[in-house]
Amino acid sequence: MSASRLRPALGGLASVPVTLFGLILVTFLIGRAMPIDPVIAIVGDHAPADVIARVRKELALDEPLWVQFGIFLRNMAHGDLGHSVMTTRPVLVDIGRFFPATLELATAAIIMAVVIGIPLGVTAASRQGSRFDHVVRVISLTGQSVPVFVLGLLALLVFYVKLGIAPGTGQLDVAYEGVVPRVTGMLVIDALLADDWDSFWDALSHLAMPASVLAYFSMAYITRMTRAFMIESLSGEYIITARAKGLSATRILWRHAFGNISVRLVTVLALAYASLLEGAVITETVFSWPGLGLYLNVSLLNADMNAVLGATLMVGLVYVVLNLLADMAYHLLDPRVR
Amino acid sequence: MLTRRTLLATSAAGLAAPSAIGTADAATPKNVVVQAKAIDDIIGAFDPAESYEGSNNEGCGNMYRKLIVPDPANADQLLGDLAEKWDVSKDGLTFTFQIRRGVVFDSGKPLTAEDAAFSLQRVVKLNKTPGFILTQFGWNADNVEKMISAKGEYVLELKLPEVQASTFVLYCLSATVGCVVEKATVLANQTNGDLGNAWLKSHSAGAGSYRMVDWAASDKIILETNPHAAVKPHIGRTVIRHTAEPAAQLLLVQKGDADIARDLNADQLKPIMSSPDFSFAKADQLMSMYLGLNMGLPQFQKTEVLQAIKWAIDYDAIAKNITPNVWSVWQTFLPKGSPGSIPDNPFKKDVAKAKALLAKGGYPDGFSVTLDHAAKSPYAEIAQAVQVDLAAIGVKLQLLAGEQKQVTTKMRARQHQITLMTWFPDYLDPNSNTQAFNSNPDDTDATKLKLPAWRCHYYDKELTAEVEKASKELDAKTRMERYAQMQRDSLERSPFVFLLQNAEIATMHKGVSGIYIGLLPDYTRYAQIAKA
Numbered sequence: 001m002s003a004s005r006l007r008p009a010l011g012g013l014a015s016v017p018v019t020l021f022g023l024i025l026v027t028f029l030i031g032r033a034m035p036i037d038p039v040i041a042i043v044g045d046h047a048p049a050d051v052i053a054r055v056r057k058e059l060a061l062d063e064p065l066w067v068q069f070g071i072f073l074r075n076m077a078h079g080d081l082g083h084s085v086m087t088t089r090p091v092l093v094d095i096g097r098f099f100p101a102t103l104e105l106a107t108a109a110i111i112m113a114v115v116i117g118i119p120l121g122v123t124a125a126s127r128q129g130s131r132f133d134h135v136v137r138v139i140s141l142t143g144q145s146v147p148v149f150v151l152g153l154l155a156l157l158v159f160y161v162k163l164g165i166a167p168g169t170g171q172l173d174v175a176y177e178g179v180v181p182r183v184t185g186m187l188v189i190d191a192l193l194a195d196d197w198d199s200f201w202d203a204l205s206h207l208a209m210p211a212s213v214l215a216y217f218s219m220a221y222i223t224r225m226t227r228a229f230m231i232e233s234l235s236g237e238y239i240i241t242a243r244a245k246g247l248s249a250t251r252i253l254w255r256h257a258f259g260n261i262s263v264r265l266v267t268v269l270a271l272a273y274a275s276l277l278e279g280a281v282i283t284e285t286v287f288s289w290p291g292l293g294l295y296l297n298v299s300l301l302n303a304d305m306n307a308v309l310g311a312t313l314m315v316g317l318v319y320v321v322l323n324l325l326a327d328m329a330y331h332l333l334d335p336r337v338r
Numbered sequence: 339m340l341t342r343r344t345l346l347a348t349s350a351a352g353l354a355a356p357s358a359i360g361t362a363d364a365a366t367p368k369n370v371v372v373q374a375k376a377i378d379d380i381i382g383a384f385d386p387a388e389s390y391e392g393s394n395n396e397g398c399g400n401m402y403r404k405l406i407v408p409d410p411a412n413a414d415q416l417l418g419d420l421a422e423k424w425d426v427s428k429d430g431l432t433f434t435f436q437i438r439r440g441v442v443f444d445s446g447k448p449l450t451a452e453d454a455a456f457s458l459q460r461v462v463k464l465n466k467t468p469g470f471i472l473t474q475f476g477w478n479a480d481n482v483e484k485m486i487s488a489k490g491e492y493v494l495e496l497k498l499p500e501v502q503a504s505t506f507v508l509y510c511l512s513a514t515v516g517c518v519v520e521k522a523t524v525l526a527n528q529t530n531g532d533l534g535n536a537w538l539k540s541h542s543a544g545a546g547s548y549r550m551v552d553w554a555a556s557d558k559i560i561l562e563t564n565p566h567a568a569v570k571p572h573i574g575r576t577v578i579r580h581t582a583e584p585a586a587q588l589l590l591v592q593k594g595d596a597d598i599a600r601d602l603n604a605d606q607l608k609p610i611m612s613s614p615d616f617s618f619a620k621a622d623q624l625m626s627m628y629l630g631l632n633m634g635l636p637q638f639q640k641t642e643v644l645q646a647i648k649w650a651i652d653y654d655a656i657a658k659n660i661t662p663n664v665w666s667v668w669q670t671f672l673p674k675g676s677p678g679s680i681p682d683n684p685f686k687k688d689v690a691k692a693k694a695l696l697a698k699g700g701y702p703d704g705f706s707v708t709l710d711h712a713a714k715s716p717y718a719e720i721a722q723a724v725q726v727d728l729a730a731i732g733v734k735l736q737l738l739a740g741e742q743k744q745v746t747t748k749m750r751a752r753q754h755q756i757t758l759m760t761w762f763p764d765y766l767d768p769n770s771n772t773q774a775f776n777s778n779p780d781d782t783d784a785t786k787l788k789l790p791a792w793r794c795h796y797y798d799k800e801l802t803a804e805v806e807k808a809s810k811e812l813d814a815k816t817r818m819e820r821y822a823q824m825q826r827d828s829l830e831r832s833p834f835v836f837l838l839q840n841a842e843i844a845t846m847h848k849g850v851s852g853i854y855i856g857l858l859p860d861y862t863r864y865a866q867i868a869k870a
Binding site for chain 1 (some may be wrong): 366367370372378380381382383390391465466467469470536539540551552554555556557558560577579580581582583585586589590592593595740741742743744746747748750764785786787788
């Protein structure tokens with residue numbers, strides 16, 4: 001099947017380098033325009049003048065901007081994103097260390113959001129104006145409008161402090177720290193691979209709350225989009241035809257109406273997933289989740305430019321790849337292309 | 339201004355307020371101490387030759403030993419740690435240290451004078467940010483091997499190229515750069531002639547109570563007992579969990595998921611200070627908070643105007659209302675506990691006096707200036723309090739909030755008008771702060787010394803010369819008198835309004851005890867931490 005149908009999507013690949021180049025350029029310029037001296041970030045406020053001058057030279061900050069950018073591009077082409085000030089490790093190594101935690105959190109969240117959000121949206125659309133629809137609307141509007149950190153702190157207060165049924169912040173209890181060997185960096189999966197069920201449950205229970213908070217936020221968006229798409233779809237003439245043919249309500253709803261919106265929904269899901277993967281900065285901060293969002297946030301505040309550029313590039317890559325995948329799915333799912 | 343941080347802080351204070359929140363028994367394992375602490379300040383990781391911020395200096399202090407340490411009860415006195423005793427020659431140029439026998443590294447090998455010499459030499463050779471603490475005495479890569487050397491297995495000799503106050507040299511050896519590393523291990527892990535710098539960032543080779551197991555930036559530090567340590571920790575493993583939000587730290591220590599919370603702020607401490615569910619370890623820190631007035635502005639070149647501002651501020655109200663327990667009033671540049679500090683806190687709010695001084699300085703109707711401050715608690719609240727106080731004498735402040743590093747960058751570029759900043763000394767000797775706030779030999783951009791005095795265009799030749807003299811004064815008593823006089827002069831005419839001094843309060847879960855909080859993070863110790 002598919003190779004020929006995927007060709008237009010793969011054509012989109014050509015635009016990837018251009019997009020990434022633009023991203024790097026803009027991030028680089030913003031980084032250099034920041035009112036924070038990156039040298040101070042590296043050597044501290046008390047450093048003597050000769051150390052400051054030496055580091056400025058090492059970073060080529062005394063060169064013109066375009067030379068600095070050229071050096072950055074050349075190093076990047078050699079797979080060298082520089083060292084992070086904060087961790088003292090190569091940025092690539094850092095991303096390898098922080099990104100899996102975000103991947104784990106985002107994936108758990110998007111799964112929950114899809115499993116709950118889509119049925120809610122579909123059902124709300126099919127009963128438009130009913131009490132159920134109103135309840136769903138309140139739930140989803142709340143999810144979209146309450147800031148995530150309020151939700152996060154409230155969740156901590158209720159489930160961790162008051163009820164004591166959820167663990168606190170972090171990825172693991174201290175007792176399990178360093179027990180499971182690091183394979184994927186996603187602790188739930190690593191624990192499974194190591195066949196260590198105690199660690200698995202501990203990691204899973206730590207994952208539950210931040211993932212739920214994030215899932216609620218995404219679910220709200222997915223529910224609202226699904227409902228909107230479905231209402232439009234349900235008013236189509238082919239639905240009336242299907243009804244006239246005497247098909248069952250469920251079949252009409254899921255096969256005909258939902259089948260038709262699935263293509264557009266894929267794009268929504270891809271973007272929702274991408275926005276989770278870019279690192280849910282605030283959620284990761286509230287829950288001390290050592291992911292890309294936390295890394296990016298701390299790096300930014302510390303003017304750790306190599307880390308910021310590297311992490312931004314990673315986020316950009318995630319967006320580009322997911323967009324590409326969504327495009328490919330589009331071509332596979334849309335019957336008009338067949 | 340309602341920022342995400344203040345909202346977080348207030349909502350967390352709300353969480354903490356109802357004391358009905360049960361505190362379950364410590365959920366941490368018996369053989370592990372868990373501390374919740376913000377560790378994203380770390381620069382230069384854990385190599386003692388490069389470590390330069392609170393969290394990593396504290397880590398080094400627990401993993402390494404130094405020749406000399408200040409007496410915990412009275413920092414005016416120095417005690418030998420690795421040095422059993424020491425002598426200074428009459429001319430003040432030669433220091434001889436007898437190294438204690440029987441001290442063993444975590445590798446099991448004995449610590450010798452050669453290790454001590456190597457450790458100090460590598461600080462000078464690497465010359466990272468804190469390298470100046472040693473190179474200021476005239477040691478450099480070329481002369482250091484000759485001037486710092488082992489004269490026997492347990493005898494270390496330090497020679498100075500020129501005379502320095504002996505106490506000055508000794509105090510500097512008690513800083514983190516004075517940590518003794520094991521020569522053989524460090525050299526075995528050397529790459530590209532870096533004297534083990536890369537390896538030591540996340541490993542340890544010391545003779546302190548702990549050794550490093552793992553460190554992940556902005557995540558955790560894990561230390562375990564050094565099996566050969568002289569002072570072995572009660573509890574074998576210490577995990578420091580990066581917890582950025584004090585609100586989250588409070589939750590963790592309340593629930594017992596952390597044994598100790600390190601960075602609770604005044605708002606969070608207030609409701610729990612008298613609770614039986616917690617105990618506290620409190621110690622003054624040598625961290626000062628001050629207003630830096632830029633003398634590039636004509637009005638700040640008038641001593642009367644500087645005085646007017648010093649007399650306009652309600653110091654006690656700030657300490658009592660905004661920062662109870664955590665910051666207290668201290669008005670000289672040498673904080674309480676620092677050798678040589680004087681307890682003069684002459685200023686209090688006196689609007690009439692301040693107005694008269696302002697008029698005498700030529701500004702009877704006041705003027706408008708900007709104040710840069712970090713957009714976080716308690717700096718934002720203190721800036722607002724200062725704004726109100728100065729408005730009462732006719733000085734209109736426009737507050738400019740920014741990220742801490744942004745405020746620092748602006749001050750270093752001398753683009754501020756007034757800035758609200760903190761400062762901590764680089765080492766315990768009074769020269770550190772005295773130089774920072776008085777010495778400015780060259781007010782041009784070409785100068786090498788861009789300390790706060792320079793950053794505020796405070797160009798006082800007399801004091802600059804006096805700083806130099808005091809740093810070379812061999813008589814300890816005369817030396818301290820010089821510092822006392824400089825503090826009085828500074829109160830009188832410097833463009834620095836010292837407001838407050840920080841205290842660290844470690845909040846311990848019920849049944850936890852024994853953390854020792856030092857004057858500087860370098861001296862904070864974990865070994866005595868115990869759990870009931």
